[in-house]
Amino acid sequence: MNVVTPFEGIGASVRRKEDFRFLQGKGNYTDDLNRPGQTHAWILRSPHAHAKIRGVDIAAAKAMPGVHGIFTGADTEAAGLGGLPCGWQIHSKDGTPMAEPPHPVLAFERVRHVGDPVAIVVAETRSQARDAAEAIIVDYEPLPAAPSLEQAQAAGATPIHEGVAGNICYDWHIGDKAVVDAAFAAAHRTVALDLVNNRLVPNAMEPRAAVGEFDRFTGDYTLYTTSQNPHVIRLLMAANVLKLPESKVRVVAPDVGGGFGSKIYHYAEEALVTWASAQVGRPVKWTADRTEAFMSDAHGRDHISRAEFAFDKDGRILALRVATQANMGAYLSTFAPCVPTYLYATLLAGVYTTPVIYAEVKAVFTNTVPVDAYRGAGRPEATYLLERLMDVAARELGIDRVELRRRNFIPADAFPYQTPVALQYDSGDYQSTLNECLRVADWAGFEARRAEAAARGKLRGIGISTYLEACGIAPSAVVGSLGARAGLYEVGTIRVHPTGSITVLTGSHSHGQGHETTFAQLVSDKLGVPVAQVDIVHGDTAKVPFGMGTYGSRSLAVGGSAMMKAMDKIIAKGKRIAAHLMEASVEDIEFDRGTFRVAGTDRTKALVDISVAAYVPHNYPIEELEPGLEETAFYDPKNFTYPGGCHIAEVEIDRETGKVDLVNFTAVDDVGRVINPMIVEGQVQGGVAQGVGQALLESCIYDADGQLVSGSMMDYTMPRADDLPPVGVATHTTLCTHNPLGVKGCGEVGAIGSPPAVINAVVDALRDFDVRHIEMPATAAKIWQIINGSHGKAAA
Amino acid sequence: MYDFAYHKPSTVADAVKLLADPDAKAISGGHTLLPALKHRLNKPTALVDLSGIAELRGIRREGNAVVIGALAKHAEVAASAEVAAAIPALAFMADHIGDVQVRNRGTIGGSVSNNDPAADYPAAVLGLGATIRTSKREIAADDFFLGMFTTALEPDEILTAISFPIPEKAGYAKMRNPASRYVMAGAFVSKGPQGVRVAITGAGPCVFRQADMEAALAANWSADAVAGIKQAPDDLNSDIHGSAEYRAHLVTVMAKRAVANAG
Numbered sequence A: 001m002n003v004v005t006p007f008e009g010i011g012a013s014v015r016r017k018e019d020f021r022f023l024q025g026k027g028n029y030t031d032d033l034n035r036p037g038q039t040h041a042w043i044l045r046s047p048h049a050h051a052k053i054r055g056v057d058i059a060a061a062k063a064m065p066g067v068h069g070i071f072t073g074a075d076t077e078a079a080g081l082g083g084l085p086c087g088w089q090i091h092s093k094d095g096t097p098m099a100e101p102p103h104p105v106l107a108f109e110r111v112r113h114v115g116d117p118v119a120i121v122v123a124e125t126r127s128q129a130r131d132a133a134e135a136i137i138v139d140y141e142p143l144p145a146a147p148s149l150e151q152a153q154a155a156g157a158t159p160i161h162e163g164v165a166g167n168i169c170y171d172w173h174i175g176d177k178a179v180v181d182a183a184f185a186a187a188h189r190t191v192a193l194d195l196v197n198n199r200l201v202p203n204a205m206e207p208r209a210a211v212g213e214f215d216r217f218t219g220d221y222t223l224y225t226t227s228q229n230p231h232v233i234r235l236l237m238a239a240n241v242l243k244l245p246e247s248k249v250r251v252v253a254p255d256v257g258g259g260f261g262s263k264i265y266h267y268a269e270e271a272l273v274t275w276a277s278a279q280v281g282r283p284v285k286w287t288a289d290r291t292e293a294f295m296s297d298a299h300g301r302d303h304i305s306r307a308e309f310a311f312d313k314d315g316r317i318l319a320l321r322v323a324t325q326a327n328m329g330a331y332l333s334t335f336a337p338c339v340p341t342y343l344y345a346t347l348l349a350g351v352y353t354t355p356v357i358y359a360e361v362k363a364v365f366t367n368t369v370p371v372d373a374y375r376g377a378g379r380p381e382a383t384y385l386l387e388r389l390m391d392v393a394a395r396e397l398g399i400d401r402v403e404l405r406r407r408n409f410i411p412a413d414a415f416p417y418q419t420p421v422a423l424q425y426d427s428g429d430y431q432s433t434l435n436e437c438l439r440v441a442d443w444a445g446f447e448a449r450r451a452e453a454a455a456r457g458k459l460r461g462i463g464i465s466t467y468l469e470a471c472g473i474a475p476s477a478v479v480g481s482l483g484a485r486a487g488l489y490e491v492g493t494i495r496v497h498p499t500g501s502i503t504v505l506t507g508s509h510s511h512g513q514g515h516e517t518t519f520a521q522l523v524s525d526k527l528g529v530p531v532a533q534v535d536i537v538h539g540d541t542a543k544v545p546f547g548m549g550t551y552g553s554r555s556l557a558v559g560g561s562a563m564m565k566a567m568d569k570i571i572a573k574g575k576r577i578a579a580h581l582m583e584a585s586v587e588d589i590e591f592d593r594g595t596f597r598v599a600g601t602d603r604t605k606a607l608v609d610i611s612v613a614a615y616v617p618h619n620y621p622i623e624e625l626e627p628g629l630e631e632t633a634f635y636d637p638k639n640f641t642y643p644g645g646c647h648i649a650e651v652e653i654d655r656e657t658g659k660v661d662l663v664n665f666t667a668v669d670d671v672g673r674v675i676n677p678m679i680v681e682g683q684v685q686g687g688v689a690q691g692v693g694q695a696l697l698e699s700c701i702y703d704a705d706g707q708l709v710s711g712s713m714m715d716y717t718m719p720r721a722d723d724l725p726p727v728g729v730a731t732h733t734t735l736c737t738h739n740p741l742g743v744k745g746c747g748e749v750g751a752i753g754s755p756p757a758v759i760n761a762v763v764d765a766l767r768d769f770d771v772r773h774i775e776m777p778a779t780a781a782k783i784w785q786i787i788n789g790s791h792g793k794a795a796a
Numbered sequence B: 001m002y003d004f005a006y007h008k009p010s011t012v013a014d015a016v017k018l019l020a021d022p023d024a025k026a027i028s029g030g031h032t033l034l035p036a037l038k039h040r041l042n043k044p045t046a047l048v049d050l051s052g053i054a055e056l057r058g059i060r061r062e063g064n065a066v067v068i069g070a071l072a073k074h075a076e077v078a079a080s081a082e083v084a085a086a087i088p089a090l091a092f093m094a095d096h097i098g099d100v101q102v103r104n105r106g107t108i109g110g111s112v113s114n115n116d117p118a119a120d121y122p123a124a125v126l127g128l129g130a131t132i133r134t135s136k137r138e139i140a141a142d143d144f145f146l147g148m149f150t151t152a153l154e155p156d157e158i159l160t161a162i163s164f165p166i167p168e169k170a171g172y173a174k175m176r177n178p179a180s181r182y183v184m185a186g187a188f189v190s191k192g193p194q195g196v197r198v199a200i201t202g203a204g205p206c207v208f209r210q211a212d213m214e215a216a217l218a219a220n221w222s223a224d225a226v227a228g229i230k231q232a233p234d235d236l237n238s239d240i241h242g243s244a245e246y247r248a249h250l251v252t253v254m255a256k257r258a259v260a261n262a263g
């Protein structure tokens, strides 16, 4: 039964199966779901950054047409609902655990950021719910607000949470300060740089939405939600907030229109609609509008750092010292504490042989939306810091910036390589990715392009970044020792149906990554079944065994590995069935892409022969073997994976207006084995778009009173197609040594490697002006100020 | 949005009657009004949809002027052979408003009546010395734009068409706001029956004429003539996208480029 199909296995650019659905408008997103008897919720949110709630008067609102119920913080407190839990605990330098103040699902007695939910109104229509919300009278007593790191840490700043002194969540460090200080004292040269990693709003295309449904006959709750990890939501919501047995709760994350991290976390609205559906006896739907997304989705980044390199006389790095302040926002979002610590400071060796590193990180509460992981999470912050510092150092040491990087690279023969900041890299080849990127980007020909641009009145610059990241998260025991309150394995079930088609259940979740295709290719490659006959099921806790979801480029490295393990079990069982059918011994059965063969003979059985026998066990070793052909495996990774590579950006600046145009971008990444080159290219391009957005366009701005100034697309600059040149993407592979696929991950590399390449290019373009550093985003107004401010210093 | 009554009259006279209700509002392309309604920033009792009024349509040559009906969409102006032949700078400007969706919905009548300080059209209307025709009268551009989102139109007065005198030369250049892509600073320059005109949009709270630049261009129509003229930053807009000083600087740059574009 051999069907001839084009090669669809590992390495083929199979077109994305899911796109047929999405491109025809047939996606099934949370807001597309309408349950019988459904009502609608509107969340009343705080207009203040910081205020006491003296009272909430809902009397008039409750009497409005269509209203089924209005619940405030007092109601959820009285009902005994728990707060939103934090999934990671950091300990400060002195050993004390981080401050972990309560995060109620509805603000109780106090609001702490603009957008903090104050009440949920459930009504027949969304419009009625909103009308009633407008009729709620909240008596606020405004308090001084501290939206910035500086304001929150100022002497006399109003504490945002009772008992949290100085608004400090934790004051953490890694490395040996004395050793690093000594290295600095003895250094030939040191280079220091102060820099800001700008706050970003993730802005997934699909705003968050949730539908809660209580079944009064069974007592079961179902939550449909825009989540990257439905099992995690079920666990946190059932165990911590609603205090229900997980067996009574089902969480479904259907098609999700982008997450970028912002849909990892357990949000108040999820618990509120689920709980409220039982209170009003009807399903409750809530869908955020874009304004709400800006003020309630977890934001990203927001660091202020000082970074210093110590060098010997040959330009070799002797030590790195970093002090970072991280804005946590008003409450701890689900994974917030690990972002500026274990996803950041442990990456500070980068691709370099820096022998000693000391980093201290102060996490601070502010009157802003909570900050958590956003595409790259911690690793873009580390990379930006290192790669900007590298360029500044190259200039100040008078060493070519490419040469300085090369001199400090971890050599290709040094793996496994133990860094001074806990991680052990398994593989990489930074000279090769650099060489390839320099070649593709025609680095050598740049000066001619700069001269040509100058003739057109443009300032042209080129910038490079050589980077590394850690993903494929994560070994459970390791993260547990670092404060994670969860394991980070993944689950995969392979269900071979009687007639040979296959269903794969995975605990990872696809919200744009193309899993339905990539995972089908894995199965096709290994079991020899056409991609069209492999269905990937994800996103439903009632269907899939307990899995941890998708973030940190883990779906393939961890989730795919679980599938490989499960397929190994299928093959092992299949061999026993085949041996029985062909009257051979199990040891003599070989398997290759769908065919079981008695070694050295032409006797074969196809996978479908085996599955038929397994489900119709007439001629079957029933005494020794259970019927059926379905296997589940949990895979816990042995290490992180370490993608890395080189990005080169080329910009042109209009010297009259200061506008920066990105004119070339080249990425050469080592993402390990590539399953689908087209999907990898798309992932890298998307990541680069967001990295370029951070470098040139995006900036979340609060004013001094904590009002969100960049609270809509009119003021928050998202990258658009015409902001980007065609992004050249190439890969250079070294295999991951510790997972069965040799894969590393490609979801975040674009957003991690690109921002410093772009800023380095901008600074290079301005090399005739007196510029040492430019903060992101490098807007036209900012560049003009630099050009204007240094009039006379540069030859026109 | 809040509930409202919806009317779709087919004559200007009927529309004016419906707009006698001070809380009723006209709607054309809806690209400004609908977002405001969705955000509940506006609570009209009724919307009077002008899109069914045939007399508000059409682009035609009338003597030495191009007359554009209020309902003309930006894309129609951009694609009009009449406009391209007579005032290419106006077609160019219309072709660079917002994005494709905006150009296929937004109308010249809606844009000019709205008088958004960051809109493109007010620069062309003022920069060409156009005449605004309404359900009641004709208003010179110089008397029309009164301030931020404020015009000489009365609540029950409908903009019906705009008559653009055909210039000898005209040019437009703008710098976009990076986020909204509206105008951060834009200059529409012309030379013709209405004299030499330089209208600046985006930079201040309302479109305005730059007298120093007009004088310089009257003496010497060249980009160089305006290159050295500085716009005072006082009274210009300042926000997270650019200071008043930056916008003042852009005024000069854009005026220069507009003249260069005019040829």
Ligand SMILES: Cc1cc2nc3c(=O)[nH]c(=O)nc-3n(C[C@H](O)[C@H](O)[C@H](O)COP(=O)(O)OP(=O)(O)OC[C@H]3O[C@@H](n4cnc5c(N)ncnc54)[C@H](O)[C@@H]3O)c2cc1C
Pocket: B025, B026, B027, B028, B029, B030, B031, B032, B033, B034, B050, B070, B074, B096, B097, B098, B099, B102, B103, B105, B106, B107, B108, B109, B110, B111, B112, B113, B114, B118, B119, B120, B121, B153, B157, B158, B159, B160, B180, B181, B182, B183
């Ligand atoms: C995403 C986006 C981007 C945009 N970018 C730009 C840009 O870059 N540059 C730019 O200039 N504009 C831009 N616009 C605005 C757009 O081009 C329209 O010009 C604008 O929305 C007004 O036209 P309208 O037909 O949509 O008016 P409507 O929204 O229908 O009406 C606007 C106002 O004018 C009143 N009105 C409408 N027609 C008349 C009339 N005939 N007489 C009297 N009053 C009337 C209405 O009552 C209302 O108060 C953008 C809009 C959007 C949504």
